[in-house]
Amino acid sequence: MFLRLVYESFRRQKRRKLLAGTAITLGVSVATAMIAVATDIGDKVNRELRTFGANLVVTPQEDTLDLQIAGVDLKPPSDGAYLNESDLPRIRGMFWHNNIVGFAPALPVAVELGGGKSVTLLGTYFSKHLTFGKEEFQPGVRSIYPWWKVDGAWPQDDSQDILLGEKLAAGLGRKAGDEIDIRGQAHRVTGVLSTGGAEDDQIVASLAVAQGIVGRAGAVRRLYVSAVTKPEDAFARRDPRSLRGPEFDRWYCSPYVQSIAYQLQEVIPHSHAEQIRQVAQNEGTVLARIKGLMLMITLAALLAAALAVSAAMATALFERRGEVGLMRALGAGRASVAAIFFAEALLLAVLGGSVGFAGGAMLARVIGRSIFDSQITVEVVLFPIVIGIALLVSFAGSALAIRRAVQFDPVYALRGEA
Amino acid sequence: MSSRVGPVLGARRARTPRRSMFLRMLVRAAMLRRGRAAAALLAMVVAAAVTTAMLNLYVDAQAKLHNELRNYGANIVVAAKEGQSLSSETLQKVQSALGERGMAVPFAYVVARTADGQAVVVSGTDLNQVRKLNRWWSVTAWPSHEGDALIGARAAALVAPQGQAFDLSFQGRIVHLSSAGTVRTGSSEDSRIYLSLEEFVRWTGVKPSTVEIAASGSPEEVNATIRQLEEALPEAEIRPVRQIMEGEAWVLGKTQSTLLVCVLLIILTAALCVLSTLMGWVFDRRRDFAVMKALGASERLIGGFFMTEAAALGATGAIFGFAIGVAIAAWIGRATFHTPVVPRFAVLPEVLGGSMAVALMAAILPMWLLRRVQPATILRGE
Numbered sequence: 018m019f020l021r022l023v024y025e026s027f028r029r030q031k032r033r034k035l036l037a038g039t040a041i042t043l044g045v046s047v048a049t050a051m052i053a054v055a056t057d058i059g060d061k062v063n064r065e066l067r068t069f070g071a072n073l074v075v076t077p078q079e080d081t082l083d084l085q086i087a088g089v090d091l092k093p094p095s096d097g098a099y100l101n102e103s104d105l106p107r108i109r110g111m112f113w114h115n116n117i118v119g120f121a122p123a124l125p126v127a128v129e130l131g132g133g134k135s136v137t138l139l140g141t142y143f144s145k146h147l148t149f150g151k152e153e154f155q156p157g158v159r160s161i162y163p164w165w166k167v168d169g170a171w172p173q174d175d176s177q178d179i180l181l182g183e184k185l186a187a188g189l190g191r192k193a194g195d196e197i198d199i200r201g202q203a204h205r206v207t208g209v210l211s212t213g214g215a216e217d218d219q220i221v222a223s224l225a226v227a228q229g230i231v232g233r234a235g236a237v238r239r240l241y242v243s244a245v246t247k248p249e250d251a252f253a254r255r256d257p258r259s260l261r262g263p264e265f266d267r268w269y270c271s272p273y274v275q276s277i278a279y280q281l282q283e284v285i286p287h288s289h290a291e292q293i294r295q296v297a298q299n300e301g302t303v304l305a306r307i308k309g310l311m312l313m314i315t316l317a318a319l320l321a322a323a324l325a326v327s328a329a330m331a332t333a334l335f336e337r338r339g340e341v342g343l344m345r346a347l348g349a350g351r352a353s354v355a356a357i358f359f360a361e362a363l364l365l366a367v368l369g370g371s372v373g374f375a376g377g378a379m380l381a382r383v384i385g386r387s388i389f390d391s392q393i394t395v396e397v398v399l400f401p402i403v404i405g406i407a408l409l410v411s412f413a414g415s416a417l418a419i420r421r422a423v424q425f426d427p428v429y430a431l432r433g434e435a
Numbered sequence: 436m437s438s439r440v441g442p443v444l445g446a447r448r449a450r451t452p453r454r455s456m457f458l459r460m461l462v463r464a465a466m467l468r469r470g471r472a473a474a475a476l477l478a479m480v481v482a483a484a485v486t487t488a489m490l491n492l493y494v495d496a497q498a499k500l501h502n503e504l505r506n507y508g509a510n511i512v513v514a515a516k517e518g519q520s521l522s523s524e525t526l527q528k529v530q531s532a533l534g535e536r537g538m539a540v541p542f543a544y545v546v547a548r549t550a551d552g553q554a555v556v557v558s559g560t561d562l563n564q565v566r567k568l569n570r571w572w573s574v575t576a577w578p579s580h581e582g583d584a585l586i587g588a589r590a591a592a593l594v595a596p597q598g599q600a601f602d603l604s605f606q607g608r609i610v611h612l613s614s615a616g617t618v619r620t621g622s623s624e625d626s627r628i629y630l631s632l633e634e635f636v637r638w639t640g641v642k643p644s645t646v647e648i649a650a651s652g653s654p655e656e657v658n659a660t661i662r663q664l665e666e667a668l669p670e671a672e673i674r675p676v677r678q679i680m681e682g683e684a685w686v687l688g689k690t691q692s693t694l695l696v697c698v699l700l701i702i703l704t705a706a707l708c709v710l711s712t713l714m715g716w717v718f719d720r721r722r723d724f725a726v727m728k729a730l731g732a733s734e735r736l737i738g739g740f741f742m743t744e745a746a747a748l749g750a751t752g753a754i755f756g757f758a759i760g761v762a763i764a765a766w767i768g769r770a771t772f773h774t775p776v777v778p779r780f781a782v783l784p785e786v787l788g789g790s791m792a793v794a795l796m797a798a799i800l801p802m803w804l805l806r807r808v809q810p811a812t813i814l815r816g817e
Contacts, residue, residue: 084626291621299507
């Protein structure tokens, strides 16, 4: 009889059930999508923050001081030490290699252009094809400095072609497609580079071109690394030499900027890796703010969804006081009447919740793809939690209305004097 | 009762029987069903509060994040033309063009020699301002006395490994400096020595050649500032720091789109909540509707009655909700950004209009459904 009552109620009151079910579905969809976005936003924004450029720099251990003023390098190429280019692919073998978004070597050399004018030629990777074991990857300035803009084409890494900085090109009166003589060799200018930084006054060429000018094969002055890191905390700042056993493992296996620097020093011999504080230090605060904001907004969304579901359930029940009166008049106990309505709420919550969860997962994917160009996946673990919340909210919404309905005198209910 | 009222009052009553009856019905309807009216009002208030809070937060979060991203340092650089330096007049012009919208810090550079002939870059600047501009600098101690220098971490190993005093020479002029502390940034600052600008000028006679500016505001405002500086300073080069400006625009753009989608979803949910509650309320009163119709009220009168009721509910809910929403937004602002969100009264008309529109929709829909039903059917309770 109990089952039949519930079943018939669903069969005969399709409109009411559809209304309540829609409210639950929509509420759960919004809640699921918001939870998924809020849990993933940290990762997503962390990736987006990489548009601020490299956050780590690797220099030779025995290096002399930089002599750089306003982007002009005054250090003679014979001075100081170098890193070895052949060590670079080993970054791919690091513990946190998946967090390395990209890297670019730098080898600045002073060259004379016609008229005794000295400019800096920067040798680097544009988008060099490298292999480590079976893995292939393409590090270079194009991936770690997204704000570098080229009017013309990017040169190939295995060519002698170069880019001219914007201001230098204007000063020399050269443009893309021209040829330029550097140390007696002609180089084709494939494009004009605009960065808003020191490179606007420089020539940018492939690493091999710069090494040829210095006369040292495989030499790299500095290595810029862009890595996705975990915001720094007190533990991150501990000196790794003072950590013991499991503590050291925990430090080593957390993607702090310090531990990534430590691992870079391990894979590149005779090197010193350091965070670029301007970029690395600010990431944490910006990330914390955005995460905090999303958390608050998610709470607001959950509140709004819970209210919508409760209100819909309460309204649906209010309309059925006549039914309650009839059942009570026929001798049904308060508990059994309440049980019927709770069973209905349970069914609605589970059905609406499941559909809503699927809808919310789709919504989260659409948000992820359209805003961040990457997937926001909804964890399956979320499903029981979301259904649980849906149940709780629809019970809470029904409870008050059920209580009032069963306490109402059946006579008045049947006469319609509610 | 009417027999006892005076002729003047009676005439007024005769002229306005409808209006007073209308008002009385509105008030009595709300009073008699206090529970349901309160539930509908509560739904309205909560929805309006959530909407207000979200709209306030959406507008304010942008400004707050701009401020947060200013911690990345200068976004505009003013540089002297090659081989020249900026006059003190130029610095004043920068300050006056900038006004309250940012801060400007001058830098002067020379290559000096240490006692054993090593070349090192020395920079003169306003150290108090640098401290505010470049908050990421990790400094052991800022110089406070005359003759104190701030030494880059790598330069320190060379000139003052034990933190002792040292000499620097530039074009034959020697200066005696003590080391106040070291600075570590991970870039070229690590190889430099920083002095206060007055001391630097006294020693070298070299004037500042660059001014780093952190201009606040949205990208459009920063671009306007750049244009203003270009007009004011034709003798210098004004350069936006694209690394900072583009990174900022990118991250903010993404955050804003996410916020917008979330805020819209929340407002939609809140509106649905109100719609379903109010519709239930109006639907529940189909008996009143039938009685009025049976007593000969026109469709227009009944429609007007229910719609006025809904509009009044919407307006009341919106005003209470607005007040609560502003408080919620202020609290969220304090919790995430540690500064309160300034209430924006500009969103009040939007919240008010939206609430009333939703309430009216909730009234019209059930009426439209009931329009063809015979009053007798409803009164019989079918």
